[in-house]
Structure formats: structure tokens, C-alpha cells
Amino acid sequence: MNPVTDQSASAATGQPVAGPAWDLSGEYPAIGSAEFAADLAAVKGAISSLEAAGRSLAVHVENAAELDPIADAGTVAELARTMDRVDETSATLRNLSVYVNCVLSTNGSDAEAAATRGYLSSLRAALGAAEAPLALVLKLCPEPFFAAFCSLPGMPRFRFALAQERKARARALPLPAERAIATMSADGLHAWGGLYDAITGTLRCRALGPDGAESTVGLAQAASLLKRPERRVRESAWRGINAALSEHRHSLAAILNSISGWRGAEGGLRSHTEPGHYLDESLRQNRLSRATLEAMMGVIRESRELGRRALRAQAGLYGVERLGPWDILAPAPADDGAAPSGIPFERGLETVRRAYASVHPSMGDFVGRMAASRRVEGRVEGGKRPGAYCTEFPKSRSQFVYTTYQGALSELSTLAHELGHAYHCEAMRDIPLAESEYPMALAETASTFAETVLGEMLASEASDDAERLELAWADAQDAATFLVNIPARFEFESRFYERRPSGPVGPDELRSVMRDAWAEWYGDALSEYDEWYWASKLHFHKTVVSFYNYPYSFGYLFSLGVYARRQELGDGFHDAYVALLRDTGRMEVEELAARHLGVDLTQPDFWRASVAIVEKKVERFEDLARRAAE
Ligand SMILES: [Zn+2]
Structure with missing residues (x-):
């Protein structure tokens, strides 16, 4: 019997399946506590003094390009003092926000937490406005002045992030225009996102429940039905969702057109010196070059048949010729109602710990410490919000993992994934916060790596084909997601952004652009x-952010490339892995890959090597699917 899914043991040992509560008391005792109030007061005080500092720095924005490191030495020092203050204030503010979000996750109806969150976001906006002149001066000042700033005590830690900002300095606007855009985007650009949330949050869909009875449910609940094992239920949910969305097609199309239109208009204003492209901002945020994106997308395009093969084999297991679009999130077909899962939390975590330890003992110890210091939340309770995440308190630099653990095999992957994020933070614990913020493209490196390690360990230990198939199903789903679905999203968004400048794109045309992309x-x-x-x-x-899609495929293929190094480097892998993680917040992605993996991301080779790993996984899945059919 398999050590992981054997459920009789849980009855034998009496271990509860759900996980324990996390313990946040080391961060703050409560939202109403003196400690929380003290940090809040410190933030408020700092913002007022930063507003004054901002007013005095604002006079330098206009002539920032003429600033001189010697003649304006006083300004250099003033900027450095302000920078320190901004850094400290934003860390304290984030610390408060992380705590409030943690509290809200475990109790969505905590009114005090919800109100505090609203208040903190208004403080964040005020801090952003106060630091705008500082950011602009440092963006626009000449290189010698910038170098003088970076050489002051404590300032080198800001060099990389600021230099990234400075890359876009040809796109800066005069201070009043920057302020106008920032002020108006709250009820302009961002309001369109708010309207989307409002419409989808109140949408009602007709869908069959797992019991076969039709009812009216919200979008979130209908979306969760897309992951049910019953095909009829998934198809009904998909049709119900789309029927409900189609009622709002004109509003939804207006939202998409306005978001893209705003970006296009703003991009037009910013293209006063050099022409811009709709991908520029997204690439800059991801610290990626266009050449890297093109190399990756080129290889994905030549490999899309691999994702389709995964889908075809999945269809075979469901006994249909082709999957429908309602099947792309489907779980592995359940075998004759035999109840799976029921892995007690303790045992699940121990399995994840073993997988981590198989890479290096210190990684296993880390998982043990996370559990022992009660930094993993795993309860199943009514008021908890769905989803899983990892978060870090900027002051203590401690990580916390949030899950709602119900004992399914896939939840072991979730645990491994979120603990991977935590390990990434832990690896950077002694690095200043300013140098530890990594871009989305690299954010999933440690998490996906950990999932792969766990998946491979479980596959090697699985005692029967049913269990192997369940594990391989997840691999197949990944292949289809990252090699087909995400690229289709990228394709749609690209075509839409190309088409949008010549006028609004109506719902019928949006449907046809999406149909073509699929x-x-x-x-x-x-x-x-x-x-x-x-x-x-x-x-x-x-x-x-725009183009919130290709970084997922990047993260997946990049982390497989890292995983491939594990075999190559053997005992030397862990040190190299930690060194790579430590540099994710202070290097451009191409430089990181060249230094730590010895590869050139702008060339197809690296991407092809990762795809070769996916191919092996898909072959294994096809093989198991064939055997299951026999
Ligand atoms: Zn993640």
C-alpha cells in the first residue's frame, strides 16, 4: 500500500486530516493591539514628514537633468535621507497590510480587518504621492548624479531597482502630468477593473450541481464546478457562465476596450522621445528582453503539438474523442467511486518535507521549522477564503503559508508549491528588501521547482498505476496549460492590442479574435x-499589469531548466540553487540565467531543453493512459 494515500492509517492513528492554525501572534497580537497602533502611528507620522520632503524635492524635478553631484551635494544627501525614510515606511506599511490580509483570509467577515485594509490602502496611495518627486528626480537625473547618490552609505541597495526605473526615463512626463495620471487612474483605469469585479461578483449562473439538480449560483461557485469530476456538471457550468457573461457582453467589452485604450493613450503621451510598444511595460516589469520572449514563444509554438497530445490522452481517459473547453481544468477521472484522498495533514507535510530533504537536508529542515514554528495554516473552516498563498512580513522576514487543507493528493503539491515561495524568501532573508523583490517571471521558480521535486518523488514511490496516472494527469494538465492555453491568451491579447488603436473592438469581434487564437x-x-x-x-x-499570461509559461519552463541542473550538478546543486534564488531580486533575468545556469535565454536551446522534459512527462502520461485503456 502506498504510504501517502493509505487512508486506513488515519483511522488507525486518529490523526485529523485538516491542518492546524497558524500562529501570527509573533507579528502582532491583534489589529487593535498597542503594537499594531504604534506601527500605524509611525507610518502616519512618516507620511506627513515625507509629504513635506516631497514638496521640497519637487522643485528639483523640473531641472533634474541638470543636477550636478558636486554643486548639488546637498540635494544628493536630502534624496538619500528621504529614500531611507520611504523604504522604512513602506516596509512598516506592508507589514501592517500583510497582517490584516492574513486575518481576513482566515475570517472573511472580520469587519475591523476589512475597514483597516481600506484605511491602509489609502495610506499607500498617500505614500505613493509623497514619494513621487523623489522617484522622478532619481529617474531623470544624469548618470554622475545618480552614481553619487548610489555611493552614499546605505544607498547601494537601491541601485539595481532604480537603474531599472531609469531605463524607462525617456517615457517620463513632467511632474504635473505624472500626478494627473496617478490621480485620475483611481477613477479611470483602475475603476474599469473595479467594474469588472462588480459585474462578475454579482453574476448569477444556471448550472447543474454535483447532485444533478440545476440551480442558480455565483460565478466563483460556477467556476469551481469546472473542476468537478462529473463531465456533465462541468459542461453545464461552462455554458451557464458564458450565458451569464453574454448578457453583459457590451459592458465587458467596454471594460476591456477602456483598459487597453487608457494604456494606449498613456503610452502615446509617453512616446514623446522614442516610439513605444504595447509589450514594453510588461517586459520591463518582468525584467525580460523582447529577444527572450520571442525565443521562448518560438519554441512553445513549435512544441504546441505536445500540449495537444496531452489533451488527446486526457480525452481518451474520459472516453471521449475530444475534450470540450469545459474539460481543461478537469481532475483525473475517478475510478469507480473509490474515495481517494484523506491524507492527514501531518503525513502530507512529512511527505513534502522528505521531498525537500531529497534535494538537500537543509531544505527538509526548513519545512520542519515552518511547521514547528506554526507558520503553516491548514484549517478547514467556514469563514476562510479560498486559495493558497505564501506571504512574508517585511519586519521579521518570516514567511507564512496559507492553505485550506482537505487531504487530497493535489493539496500536497499546493503545500510544496507555497513552501517553495517561502524557501525563496528564506534564501534572501539577509538581503535588503530593496534587492529582494523579484519579477513575476521569476516568482514561480522555487514553487514550481518544489512541485516538480515532489511529483517526481511520488511517481517513483507510487505502488500502482492508478496513483501514477493521477500524478501524471497533473503533468499533462500543466503541459496543456503552459504550452497551449497560456500562449492562446498571449495571442489573443497581442492581436487585441494591435487592433485596438483603430477603434473600439465590439463583443462579436472579441469573440472572433479569441476563437482564432484558440x-x-x-x-x-x-x-x-x-x-x-x-x-x-x-x-x-x-x-x-498587462499581459498577465506569458510569465506563467516562462516560470514553468524556467523552473524545469533549473530542475534539469539538479541531475547535472548532483551534490553541488543546492548551493548553486540558493545562489540563483538570492540574485532574483537584483539581476535582469538574462543575466541571472547566464550567471547561474550558464545559458542564453535569447536562444532557443534552453527552451528546447525544458520542452524535452515536458515531452518525457507527456509520454509517460500517454503510456499510462494506454495501459489504463487495456
Ligand atoms: Zn505560486
Whole structure:
């Protein structure tokens, strides 16, 4: 019997399946505590003094390009003092926010926490406004002045992040224009995102429940039905969601057009010196070059058949010729109702710890410490919010992992994943916060790596094909997601951004652009395409970042490339791995890969090597699927 899924043991040992509560008391005793109030007061006081400092720095914005390190030595020192203050204040503010978010996660109806969160976000906006002149001067000043700033005590830690900002300095606008955009975006750009949330948050969908009875449910609940094992339930939820979205098609299309239109208009204003491209901002945020993105997308394009093969084998296991778009999140078909899961939390965590220890003993110790210091939340309770995440308190630099643990095999992956994020933070614990903020493209390196380590360990220990198939199903789903679905999203968004400048794109045209993108990527692997995907996917309506898609495929393939190094380097791997993680917040992605993996991301070779690993996984899945059919 397999040590992981044997459920009789849980009855034998009486271990509860759900996990324990986390213990946040070391960070703050409560929202109403003196400690919390003291930090809040410190932030408020600092923001007032930063507002005054900002007013005095604002006079330098206009002539920032003429600043001289010697003649303006007083300004250099003033900037450094302000920078220290901003850094400390934003860390304290984030510390408060992390705590409040943790409290809200475990109790969504905590009114005090919800009100405090609103208040903290207004403080964040005030801090942003206060530091705007500082940011602009440091962005626009000449190189010798910038170098003088970076050489002052404590300032070198800001060099990398500021230099990244300075790359976009040809796109800066005069201070009043920057202020106008920042002020108006709250009820402009970001309000469109708020409207999307409001519409989708109140949408009602007709869908079959697992019991076969039709009822009216909210979008979140209907979306969760897409992960049910019953195919009929998934299809009904998918049709119900799209029917509900279609009622709002004009509003939803207006939202998407306005978000893209705002970005286009702002980009136009910023293109006063050099022409811009709709991908520029996203690439800059991800610290990636266009050449890297093109090399990766080129290899993904040549490998899309691999994702389709995964989908075809999945269809075979469901006994259908082709999957429908309602099947792309489906779990492995359940075998004759035999109840799976029921892995007690303690045992699940121990399995994850073993997987971590197989890379290096210190990684296993880390998982043990996270559990012993009660930094993993795993209860199953009514008021908890769905989802899983890892968060870090900037003051203590301690990480906390949030899950709702119910004992399914997939939740072991979730634990491994979130603990991977925590390990990434732990590896950077002694690095200043200013040098530890990594871009989205690298954010999933440690988490996906940990999932792969766990998956490979479980596959090697699995005692029967049913269990191997369940594990391989997840691999197949990943292949289809990252080699087909995410690229289809990227394709849609690119085509839409190319089309948008010549006028608003109506709902019918959005459907046809989406249909074409799905046809291009899914080919004949699906029975129909999801024309409403532009309306149902939240990611297209995010206002803080555009192209919230390709970094997922990047993270997946990049972490497989890191995993491949494990075999190559053997005992030397762990040190090299930690060194790579430590540099994720202070290097451009290409430089990081060259230094720590010895590869050139702008060339197809690295990406092909990662795809070769995916190919092995898909072959294993096809093989198991064939055996299951025999
Ligand atoms: Zn993650």
C-alpha cells in the first residue's frame, strides 16, 4: 500500500486530516493591539514628514537633468535621507497590510480587518504621492548624479531597482502630468477593473450541481464546478457562465476596450522621445528582453503539438474523442467511486518535507521549522477564503503559508508549491528588501521547482498505476496549460492590442479574435473553442499589469531548466540553487540565467531543453493512459 494515500492509517492513528492554525501572534497580537497602533502611528507620522520632503524635492524635478553631484551635494544627501525614510515606511506599511490580509483570509467577515485594509490602502496611495518627486528626480537625473547618490552609505541597495526605473526615463512626463495620471487612474483605469469585479461578483449562473439538480449560483461557485469530476456538471457550468457573461457582453467589452485604450493613450503621451510598444511595460516589469520572449514563444509554438497530445490522452481517459473547453481544468477521472484522498495533514507535510530533504537536508529542515514554528495554516473552516498563498512580513522576514487543507493528493503539491515561495524568501532573508523583490517571471521558480521535486518523488514511490496516472494527469494538465492555453491568451491579447488603436473592438469581434487564437493553439484537440474567454478570465481585466499570461509559461519552463541542473550538478546543486534564488531580486533575468545556469535565454536551446522534459512527462502520461485503456 502506498504510504501517502493509505487512508486506513488515519483511522488507525486518529490523526485529523485538516491542518492546524497558524500562529501570527509573533507579528502582532491583534489589529487593535498597542503594537499594531504604534506601527500605524509611525507610518502616519512618516507620511506627513515625507509629504513635506516631497514638496521640497519637487522643485528639483523640473531641472533634474541638470543636477550636478558636486554643486548639488546637498540635494544628493536630502534624496538619500528621504529614500531611507520611504523604504522604512513602506516596509512598516506592508507589514501592517500583510497582517490584516492574513486575518481576513482566515475570517472573511472580520469587519475591523476589512475597514483597516481600506484605511491602509489609502495610506499607500498617500505614500505613493509623497514619494513621487523623489522617484522622478532619481529617474531623470544624469548618470554622475545618480552614481553619487548610489555611493552614499546605505544607498547601494537601491541601485539595481532604480537603474531599472531609469531605463524607462525617456517615457517620463513632467511632474504635473505624472500626478494627473496617478490621480485620475483611481477613477479611470483602475475603476474599469473595479467594474469588472462588480459585474462578475454579482453574476448569477444556471448550472447543474454535483447532485444533478440545476440551480442558480455565483460565478466563483460556477467556476469551481469546472473542476468537478462529473463531465456533465462541468459542461453545464461552462455554458451557464458564458450565458451569464453574454448578457453583459457590451459592458465587458467596454471594460476591456477602456483598459487597453487608457494604456494606449498613456503610452502615446509617453512616446514623446522614442516610439513605444504595447509589450514594453510588461517586459520591463518582468525584467525580460523582447529577444527572450520571442525565443521562448518560438519554441512553445513549435512544441504546441505536445500540449495537444496531452489533451488527446486526457480525452481518451474520459472516453471521449475530444475534450470540450469545459474539460481543461478537469481532475483525473475517478475510478469507480473509490474515495481517494484523506491524507492527514501531518503525513502530507512529512511527505513534502522528505521531498525537500531529497534535494538537500537543509531544505527538509526548513519545512520542519515552518511547521514547528506554526507558520503553516491548514484549517478547514467556514469563514476562510479560498486559495493558497505564501506571504512574508517585511519586519521579521518570516514567511507564512496559507492553505485550506482537505487531504487530497493535489493539496500536497499546493503545500510544496507555497513552501517553495517561502524557501525563496528564506534564501534572501539577509538581503535588503530593496534587492529582494523579484519579477513575476521569476516568482514561480522555487514553487514550481518544489512541485516538480515532489511529483517526481511520488511517481517513483507510487505502488500502482492508478496513483501514477493521477500524478501524471497533473503533468499533462500543466503541459496543456503552459504550452497551449497560456500562449492562446498571449495571442489573443497581442492581436487585441494591435487592433485596438483603430477603434473600439465590439463583443462579436472579441469573440472572433479569441476563437482564432484558440484555433491557432488548440487546433483539433478540442471539440469547440471558448469564445467568451476574454470575458471570463480575470487576468485580461487586471489594471495593474498587462499581459498577465506569458510569465506563467516562462516560470514553468524556467523552473524545469533549473530542475534539469539538479541531475547535472548532483551534490553541488543546492548551493548553486540558493545562489540563483538570492540574485532574483537584483539581476535582469538574462543575466541571472547566464550567471547561474550558464545559458542564453535569447536562444532557443534552453527552451528546447525544458520542452524535452515536458515531452518525457507527456509520454509517460500517454503510456499510462494506454495501459489504463487495456
Ligand atoms: Zn505560486
